[in-house]
Amino acid sequence: MKHRNSGYMKDVDELIEETSVDQILNHYGKPLSKAGSAEHRMECVFNEECADNQYGNLTVKLNDAVNRIYCHSCGVRGNLLTLLHGLERHEPPTGGRLRGDEFKSAVAKLREISGATDTVPQVGTTTVRPTQSPAPKPVNTPLVRHEKEAAQKIADLYNDLVTDVADMSPKAAEYVRHRRWMTPELLEKWGVGWIPGNGRSLFRKGYLVYTHRNERSEVVSYSGRDLSFEEKWAKWIREGRPDGKRPGKHRFVQGFHKGLELYGGHAGRLEEPYVRESLAKRGLVVAEGMNEVLRMETLGVAAVGLGSNKATDAQVEKLIRFARQAGHDRIVLMPDCDEEGEAAFKELLWQLSEASIDVKLGCSSNMHEGKFAGRQPEDFTDDEWNEIDLTIQR
Numbered sequence: 001m002k003h004r005n006s007g008y009m010k011d012v013d014e015l016i017e018e019t020s021v022d023q024i025l026n027h028y029g030k031p032l033s034k035a036g037s038a039e040h041r042m043e044c045v046f047n048e049e050c051a052d053n054q055y056g057n058l059t060v061k062l063n064d065a066v067n068r069i070y071c072h073s074c075g076v077r078g079n080l081l082t083l084l085h086g087l088e089r090h091e092p093p094t095g096g097r098l099r100g101d102e103f104k105s106a107v108a109k110l111r112e113i114s115g116a117t118d119t120v121p122q123v124g125t126t127t128v129r130p131t132q133s134p135a136p137k138p139v140n141t142p143l144v145r146h147e148k149e150a151a152q153k154i155a156d157l158y159n160d161l162v163t164d165v166a167d168m169s170p171k172a173a174e175y176v177r178h179r180r181w182m183t184p185e186l187l188e189k190w191g192v193g194w195i196p197g198n199g200r201s202l203f204r205k206g207y208l209v210y211t212h213r214n215e216r217s218e219v220v221s222y223s224g225r226d227l228s229f230e231e232k233w234a235k236w237i238r239e240g241r242p243d244g245k246r247p248g249k250h251r252f253v254q255g256f257h258k259g260l261e262l263y264g265g266h267a268g269r270l271e272e273p274y275v276r277e278s279l280a281k282r283g284l285v286v287a288e289g290m291n292e293v294l295r296m297e298t299l300g301v302a303a304v305g306l307g308s309n310k311a312t313d314a315q316v317e318k319l320i321r322f323a324r325q326a327g328h329d330r331i332v333l334m335p336d337c338d339e340e341g342e343a344a345f346k347e348l349l350w351q352l353s354e355a356s357i358d359v360k361l362g363c364s365s366n367m368h369e370g371k372f373a374g375r376q377p378e379d380f381t382d383d384e385w386n387e388i389d390l391t392i393q394r
């Protein structure tokens with residue numbers, strides 16, 4: 001088929017064919033592919049939620065000309081150019097396909113990388129050092145100042161959230177009632193609630209919505225907790241864990257880098273007396289989810305949440321800074337007491353210890369006669385909390 005851009009396109013196709021996946025990976029300081037394998041597995045470059053899985057989600061075909069890619073978690077598909085786009089911008093192409101300006105800038109980057117590598121000495125396959133300066137660090141733009149109009153429109157979505165169970169859908173009401181500590185006042189304060197389908201929400205009625213703020217308390221995102229997650233998860237297990245169908249517990253506003261923030265990490269909290277008192281008594285408490293942070297507030301405990309079991313480098317840096325500035329150099333870890341949660345927190349414990357933070361473990365599947373095995377801190381009873389608290393206070 002004739003196309004007015006066919007010369008340019010042919011050029012791009014050739015460029016893609018000539019550039020190896022390893023050239024791209026090397027440029028961004030990523031581990032290189034194994035010699036001789038047909039595909040390469042790596043962490044998803046489009047959505048941070050995908051990193052929650054224990055192994056790499058993103059498959060890159062090494063033995064086809066355009067290097068097709070597919071993320072088994074978020075489902076983004078594409079080719080070498082799409083991969084480049086993700087490595088540069090840390091988000092999927094707008095509208096799911098690389099086109100227009102996004103396409104052009106990925107091509108320009110590809111030209112730069114393939115051109116640059118002609119003039120530098122070939123690096124060994126074990127080297128992962130980037131040959132160029134690393135990509136600019138992503139930031140979370142507050143929604144009120146966001147370049148996308150759709151994002152601006154939901155900046156004050158927290159005003160629409162329903163916090164009284166009497167006005168929620170049966171599923172949402174059941175979820176909140178099951179957590180007796182989830183009072184309307186607590187939900188209101190944190191910007192958590194159910195949202196009726198009113199047109200401007202990204203979240204349908206089947207979600208409990210949480211407001212996410214940056215350190216300066218500006219709203220940078222919302223997340224929705226899928227109220228049908230448990231059913232979907234059970235179905236996925238029954239069906240033999242099919243690839244690419246793994247249900248997600250939370251969904252976020254597209255483009256949000258949750259790994260850059262800590263839930264409950266807004267500085268305004270330091271003005272609350274209970275927060276200062278708790279930091280003095282225990283240091284900073286770190287948990288996995290948003291619900292843990294809320295639950296701990298009801299117990300007078302100041303906690304922050306990772307929004308995942310695995311802390312990102314940015315979160316580790318932030319935790320260390322918080323602990324030094326306001327937590328008396330102390331951190332208490334409260335992981336979900338299951339295999340995946342504990343494995344990730346073991347790594348965090350190591351990283352914090354290396355930074356000379358005084359780290360204590362609040363709970364694990366073995367501690368306290370194993371009574372917390374398989375459980376999450378948000379479900380611990382008041383008595384169980386008091387028992388833990390005796391061991392973590394100084």
Ligand SMILES: [Zn+2]
Nearest residue numbers: 044050071074
């Ligand atoms: Zn993904």
